[in-house]
Amino acid sequence: MKPNYLVHDDIYVEIRKQGFNGWGGNQRLLNAQLIDRFFEIDQPLPLGQLLELGCGEGHHCRAFSERGYETFGIDISPTAIEWAREKSQSFGISGHYSVGDLTQPNYQFETEFDVVIDGNCLHCIIDDDRSIFLNNVNKALKPNGVFFVSSLCTSEAESYLTYRNGLPYRQITTANELEVELAEAGLKLLSKRVFQRKGHCHITAHAIKAR
Numbered sequence: 001m002k003p004n005y006l007v008h009d010d011i012y013v014e015i016r017k018q019g020f021n022g023w024g025g026n027q028r029l030l031n032a033q034l035i036d037r038f039f040e041i042d043q044p045l046p047l048g049q050l051l052e053l054g055c056g057e058g059h060h061c062r063a064f065s066e067r068g069y070e071t072f073g074i075d076i077s078p079t080a081i082e083w084a085r086e087k088s089q090s091f092g093i094s095g096h097y098s099v100g101d102l103t104q105p106n107y108q109f110e111t112e113f114d115v116v117i118d119g120n121c122l123h124c125i126i127d128d129d130r131s132i133f134l135n136n137v138n139k140a141l142k143p144n145g146v147f148f149v150s151s152l153c154t155s156e157a158e159s160y161l162t163y164r165n166g167l168p169y170r171q172i173t174t175a176n177e178l179e180v181e182l183a184e185a186g187l188k189l190l191s192k193r194v195f196q197r198k199g200h201c202h203i204t205a206h207a208i209k210a211r
Contacts, residue, residue: 003126003168005101009077012056016079022057023080034119035063037204038148041191048114051140053102053133054121058084062093064117072113074100102136103129112142118149122178126161126168134185141209147187153178153194153203175203186211 015023039045050064055073057080065071073095075081081097088095100107103125116137125133137147152172154160159173173181175194182189188210195202 001166001168003129005076005103005124007164007167007169008075008124009079012077012079012083016083022059022083032063034060034117034150034204035067037150037193038117038206040193041206043190045146046114046144049111050115050117051109051113052117052119053137054119054124055084055097056080056119058087058095058097060117060119061095061097062088062091065093065095069115070094070096072096072098072110074098074102076101102133105132105135107136107139109140112145113140114142114145116140116145116147118147118151120150120152122149123152123170123172126171130171130181131184134181134187138186138209138211143209145209146190147182147207147209148204149178149182149207150202150204151178152200155194155196155201172200175201178203178205182207 047068050069051072052061053074055061055075058073061071061073073084078099081099084097141147152170153175154172159171159177161168162170175192179189186209187207190206190208192203192205
């Protein structure tokens, strides 16, 4: 059964109607956890051009822009991208935003990137689409570029799906399965951390383009 990735646009429309500042509510946007975890690695990270996958209304892009990156954001939701452009203009922070579907094979990027960030997008990608998505990540990176992923994971023995309105909605993998997926896409793991939480665990990982 194929997922409906455009359900995320429906959710963004509803979020805006309800007056929230972004996905996950207002409090989540005040939490710079992903930014902090990106820099928690004991080796130099490249500056330059940074792409966020599933950028939403752009709060991570704006934060990285303030740290000296030229930022680009892609999201499947037209509502999210319109919102990101509005906020970028409102805050006076430059950024490049575009609507795109990274589950399409051989996605055409406008440039190559020093860093690609996945801020909780990968667990929204289901089954065979995940390998397409990660191969597109590899394609987006410059040689030796860094991929940073923040994703739900499970401490159980096997991955599983969650459903919304009868359709696949989230794919929750084990940490080891994610490492295998990265390697198969030509992304060599540099570091990973698993954070135990009630319900789903959370994983962050740095990888480098290896081929």
